[in-house]
Amino acid sequence: MTMKVPVITIDGPSGAGKGTVSRALAKKLGWHFLDSGAIYRSLALAVTQAAVDPNDIDAVVKIASSMELEFETNDPPRILLNGREITDQIQSEECGSTASKIAAYGPVRQALLQKQRDFRREPGLVADGRDMGTVVFPDAPYKIFLTASAEVRAKRRYKQLKEKGADVNLERLTKEIEERDRRDKERTEAPLIIPDGAVLIDSSDLTIDQVIARCLDIVGGK
Ligand SMILES: Nc1ncnc2c1ncn2[C@@H]1O[C@H](COP(=O)(O)OP(=O)(O)O)[C@@H](O)[C@H]1O
Ligand SMILES: Nc1ccn([C@@H]2O[C@H](COP(=O)(O)OP(=O)(O)O)[C@@H](O)[C@H]2O)c(=O)n1
Numbered sequence: 001m002t003m004k005v006p007v008i009t010i011d012g013p014s015g016a017g018k019g020t021v022s023r024a025l026a027k028k029l030g031w032h033f034l035d036s037g038a039i040y041r042s043l044a045l046a047v048t049q050a051a052v053d054p055n056d057i058d059a060v061v062k063i064a065s066s067m068e069l070e071f072e073t074n075d076p077p078r079i080l081l082n083g084r085e086i087t088d089q090i091q092s093e094e095c096g097s098t099a100s101k102i103a104a105y106g107p108v109r110q111a112l113l114q115k116q117r118d119f120r121r122e123p124g125l126v127a128d129g130r131d132m133g134t135v136v137f138p139d140a141p142y143k144i145f146l147t148a149s150a151e152v153r154a155k156r157r158y159k160q161l162k163e164k165g166a167d168v169n170l171e172r173l174t175k176e177i178e179e180r181d182r183r184d185k186e187r188t189e190a191p192l193i194i195p196d197g198a199v200l201i202d203s204s205d206l207t208i209d210q211v212i213a214r215c216l217d218i219v220g221g222k
Contacts, residue, residue, distance in 0.1 A: 006031075006124040007140035008219060009132035011195060013181045014096065015153030016146040017203045017211055022128040024212050029126070029219075034119040035071070036129035036136065037099065039112055041090035042069055042081050044098035054101045057108065064111035091164065093157075093176045100180045103130075104187040130184055133195030142219050143198035146211070150178060152204045 008025060010018045019035060026033035043060070046067050052059045070080040079087045089095070102108050109131075116136050119125055127136065133143035148156075154174040161168045184192040194200060199218050203211045 004139065005120050005122055006142070007120060007132075007137045008124070008126045008142040008144065008215070009137055009140045009195065009198075010126065010128050010144045010146055010215075011130055011132050011134070011192065011198070012146040013150075013153065013184070013192065014177050015157040016148050017156075017208060018128040018146050020208055021146065021211050021215060022126045024208070025215055025219075026126040028212070028216070029124060031124035031126055032119055032121055033073075034116060034125060034127040034129075034132075036116050036127065036132060037096075038071070038079055038090060039069065039115060040099040040103045041095050042079060042086060043067065043108070043112070044095050044102060045086055045090050046081060047102060048095075048098060054098055057105050060102050060105065061107050061111050064108055069115070088164065091161070092166065093161070093168075093173055097176055097180055100183050104183060104189060106189040109135075109189055130192045131190035133198055134193065135190045138195075143195045144215060144218060145194045145198040145200045147200070147202055148204040149202075150174070150181070153177065 010022045012018050023033055043064050046063050047054055047060055050063060052063065054060065068082050072078040072080065077087070078085055079090065113136065119127065120137070127140070129136070133140055154170065154177050157177060158168055158170045158173050161173070201211060201214055
């Protein structure tokens with residue numbers, strides 16, 4: 001019997017620290033990293049650039065199937081959409097919000113499924129998203145659900161965007177994140193839920209290093 005490549009899934013709401021922690025874990029373990037949210041964000045950008053209505057499912061699926069995405073693993077990592085760098089552009093909350101609208105459609109998710117599974121390569125994968133442990137890699141041996149209070153998450157995202165020079169307003173950002181979280185949890189297709197067998201980590205009062213240490217314990221303790 002062939003052994004499947006191991007996967008650590010890290011799901012959770014916006015600003016919980018998934019990306020930061022997943023990247024660090026992948027680096028420590030020498031494993032690959034999948035930022036599935038960046039795939040949805042890139043599609044959102046492609047849809048906006050093509051002036052397509054995000055509710056026109058057929059048109060969005062067409063773009064999802066034809067867009068070329070490259071994840072360069074240099075330090076810092078770069079994301080290219082159809083050959084053009086979009087790394088910073090897709091970080092905006094506007095892009096996140098459009099991403100969560102198109103992510104609610106089953107055919108759109110289906111069109112992106114294999115692209116995500118292709119990241120599963122030796123020696124292992126750390127996968128960050130909303131449905132990594134439930135839909136994309138349900139057989140993952142390690143599943144983590146990373147969360148934090150809504151207030152802490154909004155403040156973190158505010159600080160992060162501000163540091164990048166974005167023009168952000170904490171009150172508006174908090175509302176946008178709450179709206180996105182609600183949409184991600186309430187959708188019928190691959191909603192944000194705690195996967196069966198996942199270990200829950202609340203990072204509200206933990207440092208990034210403490211969260212990473214807990215994740216390593218979970219992986220090592222199996
Ligand atoms: N435990 C933590 N304590 C303080 N700041 C954190 C913590 N985890 C993440 N951050 C910061 O919060 C911001 C959002 O983290 P990120 O990893 O992008 O979250 P997510 O991928 O879940 O949306 C980043 O600026 C990151 O450095
Ligand atoms: N596996 C995933 C990852 C992201 N998404 C969608 O894409 C949006 C942006 O994801 P993200 O991971 O970049 O968002 P943040 O947690 O970084 O704010 C989410 O709000 C989800 O609607 C999804 O539906 N499934």
